[in-house]
Amino acid sequence: MxxxxxxxxxxxxxxxxxxxxxxxxxxxxxxxxxxxxxxxxxxxxxxxxxxxxxxxxxxxxxxxNVEIAYATRRSENVAVKNKLCKYAADLITNGAAIFLDGSSTLTFLPKYFAGKENLHIITNNINIVDEVTQLRNIDISVLGGQISNRSNSILGPKAIYDLNNNYRPNLNFISCSSIDENGIYMADESQTYMKRAAIAKSEKTILLIDHTKFGKKDYILLSDFNSKKIKTIITDKTPSTAIAKNITSSGIDLIVTSTQ
CATH class of the missing domain: 1.10.10.10 (Winged helix-like DNA-binding domain superfamily/Winged helix DNA-binding domain)
Known part of the structure; x- marks a missing residue:
């Protein structure tokens, strides 16, 4: 294999x-x-x-830091990440306030904003800032805090405080390290705290994940499937029966963009 x-x-x-x-x-x-x-x-x-x-x-x-370096993660499964982001962009309506976290997958999302108007982007990732500032009719706010040079993300208490006290996104797009039948996992504590804050402060969260992360379990539980805020999981292949059943029975929409 x-x-x-x-x-x-x-x-x-x-x-x-x-x-x-x-x-x-x-x-x-x-x-x-x-x-x-x-x-x-x-x-x-x-x-x-x-x-x-x-x-x-x-x-x-x-x-x-046990998190894989950002440049390495971004170069993996590029075609799949583009496919997930292209589908996710169709869920965004004009005028929405959107949080994009530091996941490498989400740096592919802004290029699919073409044709949308008056979007308000909030992020903690400087690579996403670079992508969004090239677009028209979209404004961007960047959380304050300490930059992790491994992920190019702004993390820590200041960033979380900024998000908690100044923003209420309509949509929150995130990714994760792994998923099994019990929940959604991360391999980095600082990223986990940031994602939890984004989930809590957003009206709804949409998770983008490629099929290679199914059936694995990292050591930090980001969320179980009973979260009232996680509404949709977008992936490229159908996960195992046990994982799919637990996702959908919790009321989360499981969207598979391709079964190939």
Missing amino acids: NVSKADRLQQIIEILAKNKRISTKELQEKLGISISTLRRDLISLQATNTISRTHGYVSLLENS
């Missing part, structure tokens, strides 16, 4: 989180990949200050 680069990098981080130090040979055996593929993956993680490599061993840096 082919495993995406983003998934391999996440697997490496999870292994290193359990093993303070591991040899590249043992890591290769655990992953079941070629030494050349492992070398390229380790170079990617080292470039984002996630790991250190010394004398045939690899270790997770103590101050590293």
Whole structure:
């Protein structure tokens, strides 16, 4: 089975989180990949200050963030992310106030705003700011706070305070790290707190997620399916029967853009 680069990098981080130090040979055996593929993956993680490599061993840096670097995530499954965003844009009406979080998927959404008028975008991500400022008839507000250089997102108490006290979005578009039959998960605490605040302050939330994230469970529960604010989940392939049943039985619309 082919495993995406983003998934391999996440697997490496999870292994290193359990093993303070591991040899590249043992890591290769655990992953079941070629030494050349492992070398390229380790170079990617080292470039984002996630790991250190010394004398045939690899270790997770103590101050590293377990979230995969933004540039890596954005380059994965581009066609699928575009498809999800194109569908999501059709749910947006003129004059809406919209929160877009720091998920790499959502940077593909603004280009589908063409033809819409008087949208009010609120975001905590500087890449989304760059995309939106090129559009007409759309204004944008950026939350204040500390920028995470791994995700290009503005996170922390200041950003959450800004959102809580100054904005009430009609729509909130987010993504997540994984979904199983019990709920929606994240792999980063700061991102989780920001997403929870956005869910709470928005009239309704729409989750965009590609099929590779189904059936997995990261260690932070973002939300179960009983949330009154999460109204729609848009994906590219139908999840397992158990996941689909729990989503729809909770009153959440499950929209599959493609079954191929």
